[in-house]
Amino acid sequence: MWSYLFKRLLHMIPLLVGVSLLTFLLMSLAPGDFFTALSQNPQISPETVARLKAQFHLDRPWYVQYFYWFKSVLQGDFGYSMAYKIPATALIVQRLWNTFLLSFFALIIAWAIAVPLGIWAAVKRDSWVDRACSLVAFVGLSVPDVLLSLLALWFAAATGWFPVGGAESPLYDLMTPAQQFWDRTHHLILPALVLAAADWAGIMRQMRSNLLDTLRAEYVTAARARGLGEGRVVWKHALRNAINPLLTIFGYSLAALLSGAFIVENIMAWPGLGRLTMEAFFAKDSYLVVDCVVMATGLLVVGNFIADLLLAWSDPRIRLNK
Amino acid sequence: MNEATPIQNPAAGRTLSPWQLFRRRLKRRRIAVAGGMVLIGLYLVALFAGFIAPHSFERLDRDRFFHPPTWPQLAGFHLVVPRDEPLPGNFKYRAVPDDTRPVRFFVRGDKYRLFGLIPAAVHLFGTGDDNYPVYLLGTDQFGRDVFSRLLYGSQISLSIGVIGIVLSFTLGMIIGGVSGYFGGGTDTVIMRLCELIMSIPALYLIISLRATFPPGMSSTQVYAMIIVILSFIHWAGMARVIRGMTLSLREQQFVLAARALGQSNLKVIVRHILPNTFSYVIVAATLSVPYYILGEVVLSFLGVGIQEPNASWGNMLTAAQNTEYLRNYPWLLAPGAAIFVTVLAFNFLGDGLRDAADTKA
Numbered sequence: 001m002w003s004y005l006f007k008r009l010l011h012m013i014p015l016l017v018g019v020s021l022l023t024f025l026l027m028s029l030a031p032g033d034f035f036t037a038l039s040q041n042p043q044i045s046p047e048t049v050a051r052l053k054a055q056f057h058l059d060r061p062w063y064v065q066y067f068y069w070f071k072s073v074l075q076g077d078f079g080y081s082m083a084y085k086i087p088a089t090a091l092i093v094q095r096l097w098n099t100f101l102l103s104f105f106a107l108i109i110a111w112a113i114a115v116p117l118g119i120w121a122a123v124k125r126d127s128w129v130d131r132a133c134s135l136v137a138f139v140g141l142s143v144p145d146v147l148l149s150l151l152a153l154w155f156a157a158a159t160g161w162f163p164v165g166g167a168e169s170p171l172y173d174l175m176t177p178a179q180q181f182w183d184r185t186h187h188l189i190l191p192a193l194v195l196a197a198a199d200w201a202g203i204m205r206q207m208r209s210n211l212l213d214t215l216r217a218e219y220v221t222a223a224r225a226r227g228l229g230e231g232r233v234v235w236k237h238a239l240r241n242a243i244n245p246l247l248t249i250f251g252y253s254l255a256a257l258l259s260g261a262f263i264v265e266n267i268m269a270w271p272g273l274g275r276l277t278m279e280a281f282f283a284k285d286s287y288l289v290v291d292c293v294v295m296a297t298g299l300l301v302v303g304n305f306i307a308d309l310l311l312a313w314s315d316p317r318i319r320l321n322k
Numbered sequence: 323m324n325e326a327t328p329i330q331n332p333a334a335g336r337t338l339s340p341w342q343l344f345r346r347r348l349k350r351r352r353i354a355v356a357g358g359m360v361l362i363g364l365y366l367v368a369l370f371a372g373f374i375a376p377h378s379f380e381r382l383d384r385d386r387f388f389h390p391p392t393w394p395q396l397a398g399f400h401l402v403v404p405r406d407e408p409l410p411g412n413f414k415y416r417a418v419p420d421d422t423r424p425v426r427f428f429v430r431g432d433k434y435r436l437f438g439l440i441p442a443a444v445h446l447f448g449t450g451d452d453n454y455p456v457y458l459l460g461t462d463q464f465g466r467d468v469f470s471r472l473l474y475g476s477q478i479s480l481s482i483g484v485i486g487i488v489l490s491f492t493l494g495m496i497i498g499g500v501s502g503y504f505g506g507g508t509d510t511v512i513m514r515l516c517e518l519i520m521s522i523p524a525l526y527l528i529i530s531l532r533a534t535f536p537p538g539m540s541s542t543q544v545y546a547m548i549i550v551i552l553s554f555i556h557w558a559g560m561a562r563v564i565r566g567m568t569l570s571l572r573e574q575q576f577v578l579a580a581r582a583l584g585q586s587n588l589k590v591i592v593r594h595i596l597p598n599t600f601s602y603v604i605v606a607a608t609l610s611v612p613y614y615i616l617g618e619v620v621l622s623f624l625g626v627g628i629q630e631p632n633a634s635w636g637n638m639l640t641a642a643q644n645t646e647y648l649r650n651y652p653w654l655l656a657p658g659a660a661i662f663v664t665v666l667a668f669n670f671l672g673d674g675l676r677d678a679a680d681t682k683a
Contacts, residue, residue, distance in 0.1 A: 018518045029534040138673075142666035144616050146623055147658035150642050154652070157645040164645055258523035263620060267643060274525065278624060281529050289533065293526045300523055 008308055012301050016294065020073075021066065023293045027286040028062030034082040034284045056082065056287070069287065078291045083283035091276065092291050098167060099265070099272035100299065103257050105188060106195035110253075114200040115246075118207025123234055125212065133204065140201030145194070145260050149267035152194045162190045165269030191268045198260045199253060206249050210242040217241075247311045254303040258296055273299075344601075347678035354674020357667040364664060368476040372434035375470035376448040376456050380631040381432055383455065383465035388413040388651045391460040394425045401425040403449055403456050412650075423454035460653040462641055468656055471633035475657060478634045479664065482549055482618045483611035490553035491607055494560025495599065499591040501561065502568025513565070516558040525620065527555055532626050541632045548627055552617040556610065563606070567599045601679040608672035612665040619661055635661050 035058065039049045053059045057068050072079060078088040121133040156162040163169065167187050168180075175183060214220060215238050223237045224230075262274030269275070273292050280288035338346070348354060367374060383389070385408070394401035402422035406415040429448040436442045448456055459468040501512040519527070531551045539547065571577060572595065580594045615635075621627030622636025623643075630637060635657040641647055642654040 015518065015521055018514075019522055022518060022522075023530050026530045026534050031534075031536040138666065138669060142612070142662055142669050144619060144658065144661050144665065146616075146619055146636075146639060147655070147662060150639065150648065150655060150658060153643070153645055154648045154655075157649050255520075255523055259525040262523070262525040266624060277526060277529055281533060281626075286533075289530060293522060293530055296523045296526045297521055301521060 004312060005309065008305060012305065015301060016298060017070075019297045020070070020290060020294045023290045024062060024066045024069070027290055028065070030284070030286065032284060033058055033286060036284070056080070069290070079287045081280075081285055081288050083280065083285040083288065088288055088291055091288075092273075092295055095271060095273045095276045095292075096295050096299070098270065099258075099261055099274065099296075101188060102191055102195060102265070102270060102272055103254075103261050103299075105192040106199060106257060106261070107253075109192060109196035110200040110203060113196070114203035115207050117200075118204040119211060119234075119239065121204070122208045122211035122215065130208075133208070137201040137204050140197060143198070145198045145263040146267065148194050148197055149191075149264050152190050153268060156190055163187050167271050187270075191264050191270050194268070195257065195260050195264050199257055202256070203246070203249065203253060207242070207246060210245050211238060214238040214242045244311070244315055247307055247314060250310070251304040251307040254300055254307070258300055344678050348674060351674035351677060353670050354678075357670030357674065360663065360667040361671060364476065364667070365480055367473060368480045369437070371473040371477050372436055372442065373444070374446045375434075375467070375473040376431065376445050376458075377467040377470040378432035378434055379466070379471045379474040379633040381466060381470075383452075383461060383467075385465070386415070386455070386457070386461055387463060387465045388647075389415060389455075389457050389461040389465070390651075391653055392455075392457050394456065395422075397422065403454050405454050423449040423451055425456065426450055459656045460651065462638070462654060463647065466631075468638070468653060471638055472635070472656055472660055475633040475635045475638060476660065478545065478628060478632075479615050479618055479661070482545070482552075483614040483668075486549045486553050486556070486614040487607045487610055489549060490556040490610075491560055491603060493553065494557040495564050495596055495603065496591075497557065498561035498564025499568050499596050502565035503572055503587065503591050503595065505569075509565070512561065516562050519555060519558040520562075524555055528552070528617065528621065529626075531555075532621065541629065544628055548618050548621055549614075551621075552614050556613065560603075560606065563602070564596075564599055567602065568595050571595050571598055605672060605676045605679055608668060608675055611668045615661060615664060615668075 033053075034056075035049050035053050038044050038052070039046065050059070057065050060068075069079060076089070078092050080086075081088045081091055084091055117133055121130040124130055153164060156164045163186060167184065169175075169183050169187075172180060172183060211234075215234070217238075220233060220238050223233045228237075261272060262277070264270060265272040265274040266278055273296050277289060277292040277296075280286075280292060386406070389406065392403055392406065394403050396402075402424050404417040404419075405421045405423070407418050408414070409416055425447055426449060427447050428444050429450040430443050431445045431448050431450065433441065433443045455467070457467050457469065459472065462468055462471070497512060501509045528551055531554060532547075535547050568591075577590060577594055580590050585593075618627060618634060619636035619639070622634045623639050625637075625640065628634035628637050638657040639655070642658070647654055
C-alpha cells in the first residue's frame with residue numbers, strides 16, 4: 001500500500017511542473033505586462049521602467065523567467081505581487097485557505113444531502129420519492145452557478161439575514177474571538193450553500209445508480225434468501241459496496257467544485273483564489289496568475305490524492321494490486 | 323424499466339435497422355422528446371431573432387431606464403399596449419389610463435440584417451410608435467429592451483455550443499483515434515498532454531488562455547476566441563475516451579481485415595474505427611453543449627467575453643450583479659432563466675439519447 005501511495009505522490013510532481021510551465025508559456029504569450037501602463041506615464045522615466053522590469057526578470061525570455069520563478073518556489077517563495085506590492089506567498093496562502101474553507105464546507109453540505117437522498121431514492125425506486133429526487137437533481141444540474149449566486153445575492157439583500165458578499169465584516173478586527181468566529185461562519189454559510197447546490201445533484205444520481213446496481217447483485221439476493229430484514233440487507237450488505245465508486249467520483253467532483261468556487265467567489269466577493277486570479281488577470285500581474293493556477297491545480301491534485309487514499313483504504317483490490 | 327424492444331417489426335415483416343430501433347426507443351422517452359422540441363423552438367427563434375425582436379439590441383430609450391415589463395392587454399378585438407409615464411423619483415412608471423396603441427404585426431421598426439445578411443426592417447410585432455414601446459421583459463440600465471437583447475444573445479449562446487462541439491469533437495476524435503491506434507510513444511505523449519490539461523481546474527485554465535489574446539478585438543474575433551478557448555480545454559476529455567474505445571476496436575476482426583487489405587492507417591481510423599464510436603459521441607456531444615453555453619456566460623459575465631453593446635446572456639447578467647438593481651428590477655435576471663431552460667432541455671435530450679443508445683437497457 002505504501003509503495004502505491006508513494007508512486008501516486010511522485011506522479012504529482014511532474015504534473016505540477018508541467019502545469020506551471022504551461023501557464024508560464026501562456027502568460028508569456030500575453031500581450032503587454034504590468035509595466036506597459038507605467039511606461040505610458042510621462043512622469044516615470046523609461047529607465048525606471050526598465051529597471052523595474054529587470055528586477056522582475058520581465059526583460060528576459062520566458063524560460064529564464066520560469067527558471068527564476070521555479071527556483072524561488074522551491075524555497076517556498078512565490079515571488080512578489082507587482083499589483084498588491086506585497087509578497088505573493090502571504091497573499092496566496094490567505095486566499096488558498098479561503099477557497100479551501102469554501103470548497104470544504106460546500107463538499108460536506110453536498111455529500112450530507114446527496115448520499116442519504118440517493119439511498120432513499122434507490123430503496124424506494126420508482127416511487128414518488130425517487131421521481132421527485134430525480135427531477136430536482138435534473139434542475140440542480142441545469143441551474144447555472146452564475147444564476148444561483150445572483151439569486152443568493154438577491155436573497156441576502158432582500159432578507160438581510162446574510163451579509164451581501166465578503167468574508168468578514170468591516171469591524172472584524174475589533175471583535176472578540178468568539179464574535180470573529182461567528183462573523184466568518186455567517187459570511188461562509190451562503191456561498192457554501194450555493195456551491196453545494198451546484199454540486200449535490202451529480203453525487204446523488206451516482207449514489208442512486210450505484211446502490212441500484214448492488215441491490216441487483218446475487219449476494220444481495222442471497223442475503224434476502226437467508227431471511228435477513230430489508231434494512232439489514234441495504235445497510236450491511238449493499239451500501240458498503242455502493243460507496244466505493246462514489247469515492248472515485250469524489251475526485252471528479254472536486255474539479256467541478258473548484259470551477260464552481262471560482263464563479264461563486266467572483267460574484268459573492270469571497271476573497272479566494274478565483275477572485276485573486278481575476279484581480280491578477282486584470283492587473284496583468286502575470287506571476288500572480290501563474291501562482292494562482294498552480295495553487296488551484298495543487299488543491300485539486302491533493303484532493304485527488306486523498307480520494308485515492310480513501311479508495312485504497314476501502315478497497316483491498318486497489319492497495320494489493322499495485 | 324422498459325420492456326425489451328422487439329427486433330422484428332411484425333407489420334413490415336423485416337428487421338429494423340439500428341437507427342430505427344434507436345428512434346423507437348427515443349420516442350418512448352417523452353421528456354427527452356419534449357427537450358428536443360424546446361431546443362428546436364429556441365434555435366428557430368435564434369435564427370429569426372432580428373425579425374421577432376421588436377427592437378434592435380443597441381437601441382437606447384433614454385426616457386425609460388429600468389422600465390418594468392409591459393404585456394399587451396386585450397381590448398375588444400385587438401391587443402393594446404398602454405403608455406407609461408415616469409413618476410418623479412427613481413425609475414418608477416405608471417400606466418396612463420385610456421392612452422393605448424394597438425399592437426400591430428409585421429410593423430416597420432429598427433433596421434437589422436436577417437441571418438446576418440439580408441437587410442430588413444420588418445418586425446413580427448410592435449406598435450410602430452416610439453412613445454408606446456412593447457417591452458415584454460422590461461428595459462435595462464441604459465433603457466435597452468431586455469427581450470430583444472435576450473433574442474440576440476441567444477444567437478451567440480446557442481451557436482457557440484454547436485460550433486465548439488464540432489471543433490473539439492473533431493479534434494478529440496482524430497487525436498484520440500490516432501493515440502489509441504498507434505499506441506507506444508505517440509500514445510504516451512498525447513495522453514500526458516490530456517492529463518495536464520484536465521488536471522487544471524477549467525476556469526483557471528480558461529482565464530490563463532484568455533490572457534494570451536490582445537485587448538480591443540472585434541466582436542467576431544471575441545466570438546471565435548471564446549470557441550477556441552473552450553474547445554482547447556474540451557478536446558482532451560473526448561480524446562481520452564475515444565482512445566480507450568479505439569484500443570479495443572483495433573483488435574477486432576473488421577479492423578484487421580481492413581489493414582490486411584492494405585488500407586492506409588488514416589483510412590482505417592477514419593472509415594472503420596471512428597464510426598463505431600458515433601453513438602457515444604452523439605450522446606456526449608449533446609451533454610457537452612451546456613459546457614459551452616455556460617463557458618460563454620461566465621467569460622462574458624466576468625467582462626472578458628462578449629463586450630457591450632453586443633448582447634450575450636452572460637454580459638446581460640453583469641447588470642444583475644448590482645444588488646440595488648437586482649432588488650428593484652428583478653427582470654434583469656431573465657437571461658438566467660433562459661440559460662436554465664436551454665441547459666435543462668439539453669440535459670433532458672442528452673439523457674434520453676443516452677438511454678436510447680444503450681442497447682443493453
